[in-house]
Amino acid sequence: MQQPAHSPRDVTLTRYRASVFDLDGVVTDTARVHCQAWRKLFDGYLAERAERDGVPLWAFDPQGDYRRHVDGKPRNEGIRSFLESRSIQLPFGSPEDAPDEETICGLANRKQRFFEQFLATEGVDVFASSVAFIESIRKAGLKTALISSSKNAQDILVRTGLAHLFDAVIDGIEAERTGLHGKPHPDIFRHAASLLSVPPGEAFAVEDALSGVEAAYKADFGLVIGIDRARQRDELLAHGADVVVDDLAELMPADVVQENSLPDALEAFDQLVGAMGPERPAVFLDYDGTLTPIVDRPELAVLDAPVRRTLERLAKCCTVAIVSGRDRVNVAGLVGIDNLVYAGSHGFDIAGPDGLQMQHERAAEFLPALDAAEEQLRARLVDVPGVLIERKRFAIATHYRLVAESDVERVEAAVETVAGEHPQLRRTGGKKVFELRPQLPWDKGKAVVWLLEALGLAKEKVVPIYIGDDETDEDAFAALRERGGLGLFVGDASQATAASYRLEDTDAVGHFLSRLADMLEDRP
Numbered sequence: 001m002q003q004p005a006h007s008p009r010d011v012t013l014t015r016y017r018a019s020v021f022d023l024d025g026v027v028t029d030t031a032r033v034h035c036q037a038w039r040k041l042f043d044g045y046l047a048e049r050a051e052r053d054g055v056p057l058w059a060f061d062p063q064g065d066y067r068r069h070v071d072g073k074p075r076n077e078g079i080r081s082f083l084e085s086r087s088i089q090l091p092f093g094s095p096e097d098a099p100d101e102e103t104i105c106g107l108a109n110r111k112q113r114f115f116e117q118f119l120a121t122e123g124v125d126v127f128a129s130s131v132a133f134i135e136s137i138r139k140a141g142l143k144t145a146l147i148s149s150s151k152n153a154q155d156i157l158v159r160t161g162l163a164h165l166f167d168a169v170i171d172g173i174e175a176e177r178t179g180l181h182g183k184p185h186p187d188i189f190r191h192a193a194s195l196l197s198v199p200p201g202e203a204f205a206v207e208d209a210l211s212g213v214e215a216a217y218k219a220d221f222g223l224v225i226g227i228d229r230a231r232q233r234d235e236l237l238a239h240g241a242d243v244v245v246d247d248l249a250e251l252m253p254a255d256v257v258q259e260n261s262l263p264d265a266l267e268a269f270d271q272l273v274g275a276m277g278p279e280r281p282a283v284f285l286d287y288d289g290t291l292t293p294i295v296d297r298p299e300l301a302v303l304d305a306p307v308r309r310t311l312e313r314l315a316k317c318c319t320v321a322i323v324s325g326r327d328r329v330n331v332a333g334l335v336g337i338d339n340l341v342y343a344g345s346h347g348f349d350i351a352g353p354d355g356l357q358m359q360h361e362r363a364a365e366f367l368p369a370l371d372a373a374e375e376q377l378r379a380r381l382v383d384v385p386g387v388l389i390e391r392k393r394f395a396i397a398t399h400y401r402l403v404a405e406s407d408v409e410r411v412e413a414a415v416e417t418v419a420g421e422h423p424q425l426r427r428t429g430g431k432k433v434f435e436l437r438p439q440l441p442w443d444k445g446k447a448v449v450w451l452l453e454a455l456g457l458a459k460e461k462v463v464p465i466y467i468g469d470d471e472t473d474e475d476a477f478a479a480l481r482e483r484g485g486l487g488l489f490v491g492d493a494s495q496a497t498a499a500s501y502r503l504e505d506t507d508a509v510g511h512f513l514s515r516l517a518d519m520l521e522d523r524p
């Protein structure tokens with residue numbers, strides 16, 4: 001396989017004419033739903049065999065087995081590959097086989113049943129940064145196609161409302177109908193390029209699965225981008241990725257960024273307020289990196305008194321909510337104003353004036369896993385200088401800001417191992433922090449939408465404004481975009497964002513809020 005050719009900075013995406021995106025794990029977070037369904041299928045089936053035949057049970061490993069045998073492959077191919085690893089051979093059967101039949105097709109139908117059950121309870125999460133990236137690529141004039149080995153891909157596109165982002169879609173059903181070989185064969189990528197009418201060399205491909213990266217490489221794509229969602233950077237490179245990133249935001253091409261550079265919310269204040277018209281705003285604010293600068297330790301992020309006074313003034317004119325990854329009680333203490341709404345633990349835990357109270361209905365189920373994970377993290381990382389473990393009610397942050405560069409990999413590996421032992425928890429990122437939180441389709445965006453409904457603001461003529469600086473805030477920007485709200489990104493905006501305006505830093509946030517309060521106080 002080829003050697004790694006690029007660092008994200010060297011990549012010029014706009015020299016390509018088209019791009020092809022995998023779905024699960026690239027655009028939507030459905031790879032984890034598939035993984036849960038595979039685990040339930042194989043562990044159930046292997047347990048049946050162990051009991052019936054008295055053979056030892058060698059359980060499905062959601063990391064290694066998932067990546068090696070099933071990720072990215074057509075369903076039947078994944079089953080065959082996994083069973084082969086356990087020296088099990090089954091007849092192929094026929095696609096109509098009932099889910100309890102002991103054939104490849106029977107097991108495939110059983111997996112599909114589990115997948116649908118998990119999907120119904122957990123919903124579909126979209127990677128907001130991937131959506132923003134695809135939108136930017138399209139604005140820059142590139143054609144886009146979606147490919148997936150999954151027969152559920154069209155259903156997922158409809159559920160998420162993302163179909164408009166693609167000029168062509170090839171899913172598992174279409175691939176089977178047209179006789180395309182599954183990944184790692186290059187067929188599906190070659191077919192996508194031909195549907196977009198470009199030679200593969202003039203297109204780039206984006207994949208997270210080893211089999212998918214290999215397929216795009218074999219299809220001779222001009223550039224193969226691997227997204228590392230499973231700590232397999234070296235393997236992605238070995239399978240043919242030219243460049244590996246943790247998130248597509250890292251690859252925003254300079255010329256697209258230029259073209260998209262967001263208006264500064266202070267410079268464009270009159271235009272922004274004009275767009276609001278006579279309607280009142282509802283102001284949603286992230287805390288760290290938005291209201292206070294990022295500092296070395298969480299407890300040092302203290303709110304400046306002038307900003308507190310501005311928030312008090314603003315709260316007399318409109319709803320003000322703090323939406324934070326911190327523990328709700330902790331962030332409420334730091335802000336120190338009674339009549340605000342506070343959403344903590346990334347929106348899982350909400351309270352506010354007039355008895356407003358909401359804990360995600362299923363969050364408490366995850367407390368035992370969070371408690372155990374916290375204990376394991378503390379034990380594993382006790383001797384790493386600088387690590388800070390911050391427990392929130394419904395999340396655990398492992399901070400590495402003060403950890404020596406040479407130890408960071410060890411910290412990440414520990415978080416990964418602990419996450420692997422608790423599939424009920426999901427790992428997310430942030431600024432020099434690894435987080436574990438409940439594996440539920442809930443985030444800041446969903447919390448903001450919930451608040452708009454709960455506070456009766458969705459019905460009223462209110463323009464929601466969300467200000468944030470971090471990847472977890474992208475969910476809120478994306479949610480408000482769909483509802484005519486405004487997202488303001490804090491930072492240099494050199495990355496993909498679903499926000500519509502930017503503010504340079506926390507000082508600029510303070511000025512913006514103060515001007516907004518002046519304006520609202522002057523209104524009759």
Ligand SMILES: O=P(O)(O)OC[C@H]1O[C@H](O[C@H]2O[C@H](CO)[C@@H](O)[C@H](O)[C@H]2O)[C@H](O)[C@@H](O)[C@@H]1O
Nearest residue numbers: 287288294295296297298324325326397431433
């Ligand atoms: O959603 P937020 O309110 O922005 O909270 C996100 C995380 O912020 C805190 O960590 C970050 O800020 C710290 C203080 O500046 C900094 O030391 C750390 O490196 C940052 O990641 C907070 O401690 C976390 O719990 C929040 O999830």
